Amino acid sequence: MSWCGVGCASPVSPVHYEHLWKLAFLRRFPPPPTELMTDVPGTLVEDRPVAGDPVGPRERTRRVITEVPSRADRRFNQVTMGAGISVLVLLTLVGTFLLIQSSDALGETGVWTFLTRTEWRTDVSPARIGVLGLLAGTILVALVAIAIAIPLSVFSALAITEYSTAKRRKWLIGVVDLLAAVPSLLFGLWGFLYLSGKIVPISLWLTQNLGWIPLFKTSEDASLTGSIFIAGIVVALMVLPIITSVVREVFSQTPPGEKEAALALGGTRWGMIKTVVLPFGKGGIIGGSMLGLGRALGETIAVALLLPQVPQKIGDSIHILQNGGATVSGFIANRAGADAFTTSGLLAAGLVLFIITLGTNMIASVVVSKSRSGAGVDI
Amino acid sequence: MTDVDVAVESDLEENLTEADLEKAEKVFAKKVEIIGGPPPGPATLEAKDACAWFGDRLVLEGVDLVMPKGQVTALIGPSGCGKSTFLRLLNRMHELIPGAALDGEILLDGDDIYATGTRAQQVRMRIGMVFQKPNPFPAMTIRENVLAALKLARLKCSDKDTLVEQSLIRAGLWKEVRDRLDSPGGALSGGQQQRLCIARSLAVHPNVLLMDEPCSALDPTSTRRVEETIDELRGEVTVVIVTHNMQQAQRVSDLCAFFLAAENQPGVVVEQGPTDVMFSTPTDSRTLDYVQGRFG
Ligand SMILES: Nc1ncnc2c1ncn2[C@@H]1O[C@H](COP(=O)(O)OP(=O)(O)O)[C@@H](O)[C@H]1O
Ligand SMILES: [Mg+2]
Numbered sequence: 001m002s003w004c005g006v007g008c009a010s011p012v013s014p015v016h017y018e019h020l021w022k023l024a025f026l027r028r029f030p031p032p033p034t035e036l037m038t039d040v041p042g043t044l045v046e047d048r049p050v051a052g053d054p055v056g057p058r059e060r061t062r063r064v065i066t067e068v069p070s071r072a073d074r075r076f077n078q079v080t081m082g083a084g085i086s087v088l089v090l091l092t093l094v095g096t097f098l099l100i101q102s103s104d105a106l107g108e109t110g111v112w113t114f115l116t117r118t119e120w121r122t123d124v125s126p127a128r129i130g131v132l133g134l135l136a137g138t139i140l141v142a143l144v145a146i147a148i149a150i151p152l153s154v155f156s157a158l159a160i161t162e163y164s165t166a167k168r169r170k171w172l173i174g175v176v177d178l179l180a181a182v183p184s185l186l187f188g189l190w191g192f193l194y195l196s197g198k199i200v201p202i203s204l205w206l207t208q209n210l211g212w213i214p215l216f217k218t219s220e221d222a223s224l225t226g227s228i229f230i231a232g233i234v235v236a237l238m239v240l241p242i243i244t245s246v247v248r249e250v251f252s253q254t255p256p257g258e259k260e261a262a263l264a265l266g267g268t269r270w271g272m273i274k275t276v277v278l279p280f281g282k283g284g285i286i287g288g289s290m291l292g293l294g295r296a297l298g299e300t301i302a303v304a305l306l307l308p309q310v311p312q313k314i315g316d317s318i319h320i321l322q323n324g325g326a327t328v329s330g331f332i333a334n335r336a337g338a339d340a341f342t343t344s345g346l347l348a349a350g351l352v353l354f355i356i357t358l359g360t361n362m363i364a365s366v367v368v369s370k371s372r373s374g375a376g377v378d379i
Numbered sequence: 380m381t382d383v384d385v386a387v388e389s390d391l392e393e394n395l396t397e398a399d400l401e402k403a404e405k406v407f408a409k410k411v412e413i414i415g416g417p418p419p420g421p422a423t424l425e426a427k428d429a430c431a432w433f434g435d436r437l438v439l440e441g442v443d444l445v446m447p448k449g450q451v452t453a454l455i456g457p458s459g460c461g462k463s464t465f466l467r468l469l470n471r472m473h474e475l476i477p478g479a480a481l482d483g484e485i486l487l488d489g490d491d492i493y494a495t496g497t498r499a500q501q502v503r504m505r506i507g508m509v510f511q512k513p514n515p516f517p518a519m520t521i522r523e524n525v526l527a528a529l530k531l532a533r534l535k536c537s538d539k540d541t542l543v544e545q546s547l548i549r550a551g552l553w554k555e556v557r558d559r560l561d562s563p564g565g566a567l568s569g570g571q572q573q574r575l576c577i578a579r580s581l582a583v584h585p586n587v588l589l590m591d592e593p594c595s596a597l598d599p600t601s602t603r604r605v606e607e608t609i610d611e612l613r614g615e616v617t618v619v620i621v622t623h624n625m626q627q628a629q630r631v632s633d634l635c636a637f638f639l640a641a642e643n644q645p646g647v648v649v650e651q652g653p654t655d656v657m658f659s660t661p662t663d664s665r666t667l668d669y670v671q672g673r674f675g
Contacts, residue, residue: 166477255514258514258516260472261514261515261516264470264472264508265503265504265532266528266531267500268500271530271531271532275516276516279516
């Protein structure tokens with residue numbers, strides 16, 4: 001028998017009253033609410049058409065209502081669309097330019113050979129050029145940079161959003177933004193003239209104590225200046241502000257209700273951060289880091305100054321603590337203005353970098369916008 | 380009794396058997412020990428001359444109120460008169476707001492929770508809180524949500540599964556979620572989320588449970604479930620509930636305190652006493668006006 005309708009029209013029977021104590025307990029097992037909502041008390045179940053019951057075919061007309069935009073909306077739409085399209089056009093133009101200019105070198109070398117060859121020699125004939133050595137250096141510098149920058153950025157962002165008074169927050173944001181305003185040339189010079197010397201003892205310690213890890217191994221009597229490690233540190237400082245600002249933006253959008261819940265349950269501030277802020281900001285951390293990675297991949301001046309810019313085998317590049325290495329952008333900066341063929345080769349290397357950076361940035365924005373925290377954040 | 384009430388009960392009669400009852404009794408017969416958790420049983424909470432500021436603004440003045448152990452105390456009054464602020468004074472959530480200040484004493488079984496050397500985390504573990512807007516951790520599973528306090532307060536528990544089941548039964552949510560304990564807490568309906576929050580607060584066996592308008596965002600059915608839960612907690616936990624719903628205050632509370640703030644004046648407790656007296660023969664005419672819905 002169903003609960004509804006005629007059967008229950010009379011008030012609760014005396015039996016129910018006798019069992020009220022039990023009822024109170026039983027109420028802990030309530031029925032799912034859906035049934036309550038769908039059945040209207042007072043109607044017999046039989047009277048209502050059952051879902052899927054053939055009531056008889058009925059013609060439906062589908063009406064699609066389209067909004068008619070106002071004049072102002074149309075104008076605004078055109079302007080924004082125009083701006084968006086012009087960005088795309090620009091991007092396509094740059095890509096096409098690179099493709100056309102690099103076709104000489106790529107045609108002569110062959111795309112696959114170019115992508116897989118390490119050495120870059122224009123003094124022999126025919127010239128033997130390839131981008132692999134440059135790519136290895138580029139990626140290693142970028143990875144070192146973001147490996148250092150991510151924890152620093154996350155902790156600075158936490159210091160700003162969670163551990164600061166309003167006044168100190170403003171001040172800290174200002175300082176981080178100021179860091180972004182320093183021209184990268186100055187970072188490069190400072191790294192070259194000052195920081196490099198200070199890092200060498202750290203490199204030495206790392207290779208002496210952690211040398212069994214291939215990454216930290218150095219060959220004997222190798223110089224420890226001009227290393228990928230040092231270049232990575234300098235680049236880390238350059239990408240720190242952008243990662244910090246994305247992560248900070250995301251952290252500051254953590255729902256306050258969840259933060260309060262964690263604290264009200266007896267959590268410490270750090271416990272709250274671990275259970276609420278970091279999981280919420282995960283997408284932002286990943287996206288911000290990839291954005292930083294994109295920046296780090298293209299960083300030029302600092303690495304042009306810091307690295308010898310001699311393409312190395314991947315196996316040699318991996319020893320990041322010792323002198324050596326080259327990156328695409330640094331190498332281009334060093335060799336710019338050479339003969340036509342070299343220039344074409346350099347532009348081909350640039351094209352490869354362009355594609356990689358574009359890909360990284362695209363993945364970054366997808367990750368950020370897909371994550372719960374990043375839905376409202378533009379990077 | 381409304382049609383819906385009748386409906387729910389006859390449905391319960393039909394679907395639930397003696398076996399269900401026995402099963403539940405067995406679950407509650409199991410003793411779950413929480414190492415480092417609050418001392419057992421309800422506690423008396425007492426405010427002595429409590430005052431609160433936001434910046435330079437005094438929003439609550441001279442509140443003296445005893446919330447006896449195991450009883451339900453309702454805080455009523457119009458918006459903005461300081462009920463939430465008072466509630467947040469009771470478990471040291473007030474101090475989290477920049478510029479917030481307070482005066483007076485809050486005694487938990489006689490000990491001042493603001494005494495030097497008393498850690499806020501310790502106090503909040505003993506005095507749980509349910510907020511107006513349901514705030515489960517959406518990325519965590521239902522089970523993880525219930526156990527969140529253990530993780531946050533770094534407590535150990537002898538039998539997590541039983542604790543989860545007990546807490547969810549007490550919050551009136553077990554039957555709806557027992558088959559999907561590992562699905563995310565954010566995927567529940569608003570009313571279920573609120574009951575999950577109640578289960579989460581109850582999991583550490585707090586001495587006091589504070590509820591700030593827990594039903595104001597809920598549908599009538601969920602509201603009823605929450606009220607039943609409060610009713611069943613009587614005697615086990617001291618409950619302090621803020622509500623704008625006069626019927627709810629009458630239904631669930633033993634004691635009632637009426638807060639009021641004149642324009643640009645701090646909120647004060649105008650009158651307090653047993654709920655039936657407060658609603659039938661209050662001494663202050665403003666209380667009568669308010670409980671009869673003539674202002675506020
Ligand atoms: N975070 C805050 N900062 C400043 N003033 C606040 C804050 N929260 C509440 N207030 C003020 O304190 C007074 C009491 O608020 P509240 O305790 O939330 O009232 P109620 O819960 O009774 O509606 C109100 O006048 C409100 O404007
Ligand atoms: Mg309030």
